[in-house]
Amino acid sequence: MHELHERLKAIFPLGELTVQRPDLAFITLGREHLRPLLLELRHRHGFTHLVLLTAVDWIEEGCFQLTYLLNDRAGARDLGLRVMLPREGASMESIHDLWPTAATYQRELREMFGIDFPASPGVDEPFILEGWRDIPPYRRDFDTLKFAEENFNQRPGRATLDPARHMRDRLHPEGE
Amino acid sequence: MAYQPDRSQYPQPRPDGSLDIDLRSGKYLKLWQGPQHPGITGNMSLELTVCGDEVVAGRTHVGYLHRGFEKLMERRTFIQCFPIVCRICVPEPDFNEYCYAAAVEELAGIEVPERAQWIRTLILEMGRVNSYLMYLGGQAGAFGQAVIGQWTTYARDLMLDRFEELTGARIYHMFILPGGVRDDLPEGFGRRMEQTLREIEEILEEVREVMFDNAVLKRRAIGLGHIDPALLDAYGVTGPTARAAGVAKDVRRDHPYLVYPRLAFEPVVAQASDVHARADVRRRDLLLSIDLIRQILAGMPGSGAVMTALPNVLHWKIPRGETYIRGECSRGEYGYYLVSDGSGYPRRVNVRGPSYTHAVALLERLIVNVNIADVAALMVSLHTYPPEIER
Numbered sequence: 001m002h003e004l005h006e007r008l009k010a011i012f013p014l015g016e017l018t019v020q021r022p023d024l025a026f027i028t029l030g031r032e033h034l035r036p037l038l039l040e041l042r043h044r045h046g047f048t049h050l051v052l053l054t055a056v057d058w059i060e061e062g063c064f065q066l067t068y069l070l071n072d073r074a075g076a077r078d079l080g081l082r083v084m085l086p087r088e089g090a091s092m093e094s095i096h097d098l099w100p101t102a103a104t105y106q107r108e109l110r111e112m113f114g115i116d117f118p119a120s121p122g123v124d125e126p127f128i129l130e131g132w133r134d135i136p137p138y139r140r141d142f143d144t145l146k147f148a149e150e151n152f153n154q155r156p157g158r159a160t161l162d163p164a165r166h167m168r169d170r171l172h173p174e175g176e
Numbered sequence: 177m178a179y180q181p182d183r184s185q186y187p188q189p190r191p192d193g194s195l196d197i198d199l200r201s202g203k204y205l206k207l208w209q210g211p212q213h214p215g216i217t218g219n220m221s222l223e224l225t226v227c228g229d230e231v232v233a234g235r236t237h238v239g240y241l242h243r244g245f246e247k248l249m250e251r252r253t254f255i256q257c258f259p260i261v262c263r264i265c266v267p268e269p270d271f272n273e274y275c276y277a278a279a280v281e282e283l284a285g286i287e288v289p290e291r292a293q294w295i296r297t298l299i300l301e302m303g304r305v306n307s308y309l310m311y312l313g314g315q316a317g318a319f320g321q322a323v324i325g326q327w328t329t330y331a332r333d334l335m336l337d338r339f340e341e342l343t344g345a346r347i348y349h350m351f352i353l354p355g356g357v358r359d360d361l362p363e364g365f366g367r368r369m370e371q372t373l374r375e376i377e378e379i380l381e382e383v384r385e386v387m388f389d390n391a392v393l394k395r396r397a398i399g400l401g402h403i404d405p406a407l408l409d410a411y412g413v414t415g416p417t418a419r420a421a422g423v424a425k426d427v428r429r430d431h432p433y434l435v436y437p438r439l440a441f442e443p444v445v446a447q448a449s450d451v452h453a454r455a456d457v458r459r460r461d462l463l464l465s466i467d468l469i470r471q472i473l474a475g476m477p478g479s480g481a482v483m484t485a486l487p488n489v490l491h492w493k494i495p496r497g498e499t500y501i502r503g504e505c506s507r508g509e510y511g512y513y514l515v516s517d518g519s520g521y522p523r524r525v526n527v528r529g530p531s532y533t534h535a536v537a538l539l540e541r542l543i544v545n546v547n548i549a550d551v552a553a554l555m556v557s558l559h560t561y562p563p564e565i566e567r
Contacts, residue, residue, distance in 0.1 A: 020499050021282070023431065048409040051500070054526040056515050069500055069513065073430055078500060101412045101537040128239040128566045138247055145251075163256065164490045 001025040001077065004045065012037050015082075026067075026080040031092060034083055038068070038098060046072040047079060053095075053105035055113045057087070059140040064090050064115060085115065094120035112138035179230070179545055187232050195232055195544075203227055207548070211240045215318060215552025218562035220535065222555070226548055234543035234551075236536050242566040249525045254280055254354070255489035257522065262348045264527055265564050268307040270299050271505040272527070273352035275512035278433070278501040280354040283516050284494045291480035292356035297434040298472045299351060300503065301465045302339060305376065306332050307506035308462040311559050315455050316387045318553035319396055324387050331379045334372045341365065356483035366473045373466050380462065388456065397452035401542050401554040405449060411541070412533030415508025417558060420457045421449035427504035439471050451557040458506070458559070493520045507531065507559045529564025536565065 005017045005027065014037075015028035029037060041047035047070035056065040068081040085092060094117040096103040106117035107127045114136035117123050126132070135142050180186070185203075187195040197204060210221030219240035225233040245264055249257045261276045262269035274296055281288060288296075309332040313325030336346040341362055343349035351358050387393060403413065405421040418425040426443035428436045444460040446453040486492070496518040502511035508530030517523040539558060546554055 018498075020497065024500060026498060049414075050409075050412060051502075051509070051511065052513060052526060052528045054513060054524070056498075056524040067498075067513065073425065076431055080498070080500070099412070100410055100541075101533045104532065104536045126239070128242045130239060137244065140250075142247075144244070144247055163253070167490060 001079075004079070008037065008040070011040065023077045024080070025078075026082055028082040028084065031083050031085065034068070034081065035093060035095065035098075037081065038070075038095060041070055041079065042098070046074050049073060050095075050099040050102060051078065053102055053109070055109050055115060055138075057113065057138070057140040058084075059087065062087050064113060066092060066109075066115070068095075089116075090114065091116040091118065094118065094123070096120050112136055114139065179547075186227055186230070197225055197233060199225070204232070209551060211237075215555070217314065217535075217556055217560050220562040220565070222539075222543070222551065224543070224548070224551065229548050231543050231546050231548060231551060234540055236539055238536070238562055238565045241563055243563075245567045246525050246527065249522050251521065253490065253520050254492055254494060254522065257525070258353050259348075259350050261527075262350055263563075264567055265505075265529065265561050266347065267310050267561060268303045268505055268507075269348055270303040270352060271503050271510040272512075273350065274300060274434075274503055275501045275510060275527075276514070276525070277352050277354045279499050279512045279514035280494065282499050282501065283497045283514065284354070284492075286355055286484060286486070288356050289481040289484055291360070291477050292482045292484075293434050294472055294476040295357045295361065295482060296352050297436065297439075298469060298476075299342075299349070299357070300434070300505075301468045301472065302335055304465045304506045305462060305469070306335050306339075307559075308458050308465070309335070309376075311458055311506070311556070312383060312387070312455070312462075314556045315451075315553065316383075316393075318556045319393055321387055321390065321393070324383055327379050327383060331376045334375055338365070338369055338372055341368070355486045356481070358483070360482050369469065369473060373469060377463075377466060380459070384459065388459065393455075394452065396550065397455065397553065397557075398448070398450060400451040400550055401454075401546070401557055403449045403538070403542065407538075407541075411538045413508070413538060414530055414533075415504065415506070415559075416444075416457045416461060417454055417508060417530075417534060419443055419461075420446045420453040422447045425508075427502050427509055431502060433501075433503060435472070435475075438475060439468055441468060451553055454557045454559075461506075491520065493518060502528075505530065507561070508534070510564075527564060527567050529561070529567075531558075531560035531562065531564045534558045535560035535562065 001019050008014055012033045018026045049071040051069040051071050053068050064085045064087055066083040071078050094106055103121045106120040107123050109115045110123050111127045111129055187197045190196050205226050207224040207226050208221055210216035211219045221237045223235040224231050261272040264272050309328040313328040316324030340346050343351040403421050408418050408423055414425050422445055424443040424445050429443055444457050444464055446457050494516045496516055498515040500511055500513045502509050511528040513526040515524040
């Protein structure tokens with residue numbers, strides 16, 4: 001993976017390389033270099049399979065991380081490309097023309113994280129949610145507990161236990 | 177009615193290649209198949225535009241059983257996620273347990289005992305048998321052969337008995353947890369498993385004769401739903417669907433995990449890439465799984481620990497990092513992308529199920545020009561489970 005990173009670095013200004021396993025590494029790069037890097041990896045290095053495209057919300061740092069995970073089957077290796085986007089007005093170039101199946105991932109990311117992918121087919125259509133009016137629910141600032149309390153009725157007699165407190169009370173009933 | 181070569185009565189292509197469909201012309205009908213329909217796998221629906229009895233456009237719709245698993249896991253400790261993950265896929269839940277456990281173990285630096293690795297492999301192959309048996313019943317049923325589903329359901333029940341004695345549960349086993357597996361094999365398990373395998377083999381031989389030698393299946397399934405091998409990577413096609421197109425994609429061999437490097441096997445492939453080829457690959461893959469179960473039981477070390485000591489799981493913090501773990505489930509590549517921020521909760525868990533690509537973009541492409549009566553068979557042939565699309 002280090003050798004591949006060096007070869008790619010000679011062409012693209014790449015950021016940090018994280019080697020997770022001998023067959024799995026992650027590279028951070030600027031959004032403007034994503035498409036040429038994807039093409040380079042697909043056509044010259046055997047990374048023909050788009051395994052997944054997903055996002056991570058780093059709300060404390062004010063950014064989303066898009067992860068494009070590519071697989072080189074012949075070389076038995078995976079490479080994750082990390083693109084950091086500002087959370088405000090997050091938007092990214094679509095890659096549905098490279099992998100048609102990417103349109104599904106992008107449609108879901110638009111709905112669940114609010115990240116736009118202009119020109120991606122059906123990107124503005126609801127994918128999983130119907131009639132959703134709240135903030136995109138997979139953002140870290142979406143409060144699932146508050147949403148559940150406001151929208152669902154509690155069944156009478158049902159109690160929820162915090163596991164840590166429950167076990168402490170069971171093991172140390174007299175108090176610590 | 178078969179595909180009509182004379183396309184003058186059907187929608188004409190626009191310059192961009194899409195079909196010119198004017199719903200007000202009276203030539204077309206919108207037809208919803210699902211979400212409650214015997215010709216749908218799981219809870220999803222197909223919005224079909226038909227012209228005569230031919231589908232000219234199809235859109236897939238999911239969202240009927242979205243439970244927000246990925247979001248739920250962000251608010252739970254790592255060990256609390258363990259009983260959640262198996263519920264992402266009902267017919268083959270164990271891959272969720274394995275992928276999640278292996279991802280946590282990798283980020284936390286936990287070594288899993290060898291015997292636990294063998295038992296994990298055994299569980300995954302048992303789950304594959306179950307999933308394929310369910311598939312065979314569905315595929316035959318889509319062509320009107322309802323009796324096959326009754327036979328394979330009986331055979332699946334036999335394997336569920338083995339699951340029950342090993343894990344205590346028939347559907348959601350919650351057996352593969354971070355650190356190993358919950359328990360060792362019960363006394364006499366290998367003998368009873370051998371008996372079960374023999375009975376399943378006998379049933380499969382009858383299935384082969386009645387289902388695969390049947391003229392109706394051959395007439396309807398051969399040539400239906402052909403996938404051009406050149407499209408496999410573009411549409412993220414993996415597993416038996418890719419192997420039926422002549423590409424021996426199999427994570428068990430391409431990216432060996434657990435004890436697969438120590439087992440002797442070759443991926444099952446076919447060339448025709450149609451519904452019949454996919455069914456045949458799965459039937460033969462099922463026989464391969466039976467063989468692998470025998471190899472596992474014969475090769476497993478006689479004794480040893482099945483669980484490693486974990487830190488206090490109520491206060492378990494996992495170092496910052498990210499990883500991806502994959503396995504070959506009965507439908508293709510199943511994977512977990514796990515991101516930890518160093519706290520006691522996952523920052524992000526993303527589940528990559530094969531249905532995500534097969535049941536949406538690929539199905540929408542394949543469904544065009546298919547007869548309405550063949551839609552169910554086509555969809556079943558992709559062996560999709562909607563919960564792993566919407567997680």
